[in-house]
Amino acid sequence: MKTDTLIARLAQNPAPLATPSAIFTKGLGGGIVVAFVLTGALLGFRHDFLHAMAGWAYWAKFAYTLALAIAGFVIVERLARPGTDTGHRLLLVAAALVLAAAGALGQWLSAPEAQHAKLFFGGSWRVCVPLIVLVSLPIFVGVIAALRQLAPTRPVAAGAAAGLLAGAAGAFVYGFHCNESALVFVSIWYSAGIAAMTALGAITGRWLLRW
Amino acid sequence: MRTSHERAENELKALMVAALAGDGAAYHRLLKALTPHLRAYFARRLHVGAEAEDLVQETLIAIHTKRASYDCSQPFTAWLHAIARYKLIDHFRKSGSRKTVALEEADAVTAESDSEAAEAARDVEQLLATLPEAKRALLRQVKLDGLSTAEAAAATGMSESAVKVGVHRSLQALIKRIGGKA
Numbered sequence: 001m002k003t004d005t006l007i008a009r010l011a012q013n014p015a016p017l018a019t020p021s022a023i024f025t026k027g028l029g030g031g032i033v034v035a036f037v038l039t040g041a042l043l044g045f046r047h048d049f050l051h052a053m054a055g056w057a058y059w060a061k062f063a064y065t066l067a068l069a070i071a072g073f074v075i076v077e078r079l080a081r082p083g084t085d086t087g088h089r090l091l092l093v094a095a096a097l098v099l100a101a102a103g104a105l106g107q108w109l110s111a112p113e114a115q116h117a118k119l120f121f122g123g124s125w126r127v128c129v130p131l132i133v134l135v136s137l138p139i140f141v142g143v144i145a146a147l148r149q150l151a152p153t154r155p156v157a158a159g160a161a162a163g164l165l166a167g168a169a170g171a172f173v174y175g176f177h178c179n180e181s182a183l184v185f186v187s188i189w190y191s192a193g194i195a196a197m198t199a200l201g202a203i204t205g206r207w208l209l210r211w
Numbered sequence: 212m213r214t215s216h217e218r219a220e221n222e223l224k225a226l227m228v229a230a231l232a233g234d235g236a237a238y239h240r241l242l243k244a245l246t247p248h249l250r251a252y253f254a255r256r257l258h259v260g261a262e263a264e265d266l267v268q269e270t271l272i273a274i275h276t277k278r279a280s281y282d283c284s285q286p287f288t289a290w291l292h293a294i295a296r297y298k299l300i301d302h303f304r305k306s307g308s309r310k311t312v313a314l315e316e317a318d319a320v321t322a323e324s325d326s327e328a329a330e331a332a333r334d335v336e337q338l339l340a341t342l343p344e345a346k347r348a349l350l351r352q353v354k355l356d357g358l359s360t361a362e363a364a365a366a367t368g369m370s371e372s373a374v375k376v377g378v379h380r381s382l383q384a385l386i387k388r389i390g391g392k393a
Contacts, residue, residue: 003246006268011239014230016279023279081280082293151277153297210301211273 020080023146028073031142031166035135035173043131043177060103061186065172067096068194072165076143079158080150086157093164097191104187119184128178128185132193133200136170140197144208152209159205160198167197216288219321224287231278242271245291245320252295252320256312262302270298292320338385349374350381 018026039045071092078086111119122128143162152158171190180186223241230238249270253263273294281290292315300312316322335355339347349367352358353374360378364371 001268003264003268003271006271007239007242007246010271010275011235011242013275014235014238015233016231018279020279020282081282081285081290082277082297083289083291084282084285149279151273151280151294151297153293211277 018149020077020150023149024073024077027142027144027146028139028165028169029142031139032169032173034138034142035170036176038138039135039173039177042134043174045176046179048179057181057183060100060183061175061181061190062172064096064100064183064186065168065175065190065194067099068093068168069165069172071096072161072168075161076147076158076165079152079154079161080147082151082153100183100187100191104183107183119182120188122180122182122185122189124178124180125185125189128180128189129193129196131178132167132171132174132190133196135174136166136193136197139169139173140166140201142166147209148211151211152205155205155209156202157205158209160202162205163198163201164194166201167194170194170197216318216322220286220288220318223291223321224283227278227281227287228283231281231283242274245274246271248291248320249295253299256299257302266298266302269302270295273298288318288321292318295320338388341388342381342384346377346381346384349377353378354382 071089074092075086075089078084078089108116108119140163143166144159147158147162171194174193175190180189223244226237226241226244230241246267249267250263253266253270254260257263257266274291277294281287296312296315296319303312339351342350349363349369352363352366353360358366360371360374363369363378364374367374369377
């Protein structure tokens with residue numbers, strides 16, 4: 001085809017079909033809904049939900065996973081657009097990690113030694129990482145689908161950021177099932193689940209995000 | 212250089228913003244304006260002309276299908292360049308060559324083609340400005356506007372041989388000025 005013919009054809013549809021916010025709302029929002037349904041159907045939500053909400057420790061894991069999810073989202077949003085850089089957004093991830101680690105360290109040091117094993121392993125450390133990955137997967141699929149409609153020019157980085165976002169949002173959802181709330185536990189095993197998703201995104205991004 | 216880049220940025224960005232709002236004419240003008248830049252960008256980096264034209268078309272299609280990803284608060288030329296560069300790297304990957312693409316300024320696409328020609332034209336104008344008025348007019352007629360010696364002679368009322376000598380001396384003067392050897 002002649003280039004001029006091509007241009008004339010393309011120019012007939014100037015306005016894009018969907019805005020990035022609509023694309024992300026659909027992909028991310030849809031993924032989170034599926035993750036909630038999956039958690040409810042497969043794992044069940046913890047029954048002492050209302051009781052647990054009274055303790056501050058209950059909120060800590062949600063604050064942590066939500067902060068990482070927000071950091072992941074603002075990074076994904078930048079990496080979805082050619083010619084932009086992530087600026088200081090990586091610092092948000094670092095801040096969330098450092099704050100959680102500091103809280104965990106404080107908890108560890110102030111607890112009697114007899115409780116250390118309980119703080120570290122909780123009652124569910126074996127299943128924590130695989131279940132977070134499982135709950136995160138629908139969110140990951142949604143975010144990748146959104147990114148594929150946009151234009152990530154750094155597919156490995158964008159894939160990793162998508163994994164971080166999906167892992168953190170998935171861990172947030174998983175938090176409604178899991179009855180662990182010790183910061184030591186959360187900052188180790190939740191973080192490991194989120195890291196696994198980040199690695200999965202980095203590894204698969206090269207193929208999933210090609211355009 | 213900087214100012215021509217800023218001008219390109221402002222013009223192209225205004226067209227893009229209008230296009231995203233649904234202005235088909237602006238979008239058509241934008242794609243038309245980008246094509247020579249892209250052509251020069253790829254032609255310089257590939258050595259097969261047909262491949263360059265394929266990449267121009269592929270990039271135009273990518274600009275089209277990915278146009279939602281442009282954030283109007285960000286520079287348009289950086290967005291354009293990132294897409295062109297991505298397509299170039301993709302082309303090297305597909306063709307199996309191990310070529311790497313050097314890091315470039317974000318305005319590498321728009322800095323080529325038209326603005327290079329524009330800069331060359333500006334250099335010529337600056338050089339011409341150093342000549343006296345009459346000689347400048349004569350040189351412009353013969354060398355830039357493409358008049359024949361006879362036409363220039365008729366237009367200026369000089370003899371043909373005087374035109375030839377005048378043009379020759381003016382060129383000599385300019386060559387001396389830019390430090391070349393006649």
